[in-house]
Amino acid sequence: MMRFNDKRIRVIVGHYGSGKTEFAVNYAFQLADQGKKTALVDLDIANPYFRSRERQQQLEEKGIHVYSNTFGYDITADLPAITARIKAPLEDETCHTVVDAGGDDLGARILIQFEKYWKIADCDLFCVVNANRPETDTVDGALSHINRIEQETKLKITGLINNTHLMKETTTEDIMKGYRLCSELSEILETPLKYNCCMEELQDMLQLKTKNIEDFHLFKMKRYMRSSWLDR
């Protein structure tokens, strides 16, 4: 089991469609599996579908507290109504909290109103990068995306997450392409490449391919957010 060397609060930002939510949900499940008191805060008010709260029941069965909009299970509400209760896990120093922010700079804007929690020493801001998304497939494109998120939120990214994939068509070469892109970003931004995400079925191959790379952190992922029939 992978031990995370991250801060207590992990805020996840990135381009919409980069796989933020899949990463956030996987991260929360792994924290819970490690026996940690875990909460998932869904701050995605930009995207109407594929939100982490759609997995609320499954998460709660694992003991993960899910905080989303004021209407709880009403996942379809496209109102930017965030419940004040989300402050509870942020203030609880024993609670490991994953915050799934909305996509892009506009989606991340919501972080501003809770800024005092992100400015404490115990908070990481991770940016998910998918090098197969047309706007973040080059160093310049990804940098301008990250800059926009940082400017909008007035926060600094503390880690990069390589989540380069093409859904069911993903190969280890996709992940390596993202690894190379994120390594370059990491040097320019002077911020670590924390994890390289990889779905279960590719893990053995990726491990073999990267065994000579020092500090290659593979993050094991399962598919929680997509129905099986979507990726037949």
Place this chain on the structure above:
Amino acid sequence: MSEKVLMKGNEAFAEAAIRSGCRYYFGYPITPQNEIPEYMSRELPKVGGSFVQAESELAAISMAYGGAVAGGRVFVSSSSPGIALMQEGFSFLCSTEIPLVILNVSRGGPGVGGIQPGQADYYQATRGGGNGDYHLIVFAPSSIQEAVDMMEMAFRVAEEYRNPVMILADGLIGQMMEPVVLPNPIPDAVREGILKAKPWALTGTKEGRPHNVVKSLYLKPEELENRIMEMDLKYQKAKEQLVRYETNRLEEAEVVLVAYGSTARIAEEAMELLAEEGIQAGLIRPISLWPFPYEAFDKIPEKVKAVISVELSRGQMMDDVKIGSKGRFPVGLSSRVGGILITPPEIAADVKKVLGVER
């Protein structure tokens, strides 16, 4: 062809429209298609095009009508209640024979409904909400790639038939991510040629040609009847030439599912669940919803015990399934509504119920 990228449906539709030569977009925001006006507002000016956010969908379709009358490749998008507001415009565009491509990223209804995916716009799309003897030509993609490949064809068909073409994609296809290969942009020369191929367009008479008139008012009944009969000839030709569908495992089937859009993909997984229980199910996937592929139903073997319309609406497509079945088979319905996607086990259960099998 460019390389494969990962795109959200709505982004891919917008990019495909631009690459298909669309330079004019008029719209008004509505979930779940907001990424399209957002994308168009950012990207159209870069290729010399124009984006206008109208004050309502009725204004948007009227602006689109104006742009298309002037010969432009014009694209509008909206979602179910917004499409309802555009119906008057569709009737006018059909009456005046003006090409346009419409994308409906459909959600629940009636009324404002909800924002989750729905297919209850089937009647609205295929029977029309506007007045008069007209049809929209309607295509329904079941993947982002199919939608993207359909876009250029939709513009061509609209121009060839001088009739609006609707791409009916449900909210799920608009919101999901899929790997996609985008088409190459059509060359500028081709794009410029498109205007020349529209001698009816209102492009100004400085070069001395006679005035073109675009109108939908005919006060003499004989004139109006002639007009309608001319349009009808075109619709009869469309019925012969524009039918598109796919079939899957029809030959060995004992039951046939009929489904379009995302629902067809759910139905395919249901077919596998049924096969595990020894029930052979086939599939008809209409791609053109108008004209509807009635001829596909002639291929259904006599031994089939039932035909089941699988849809996210309460039996709207089932009407066409009945027409296509010509009374040869009992017709059933498998459906969820309100924005809930039907699941493969639910379809399988409905099939078993119709077949009267308990296993």
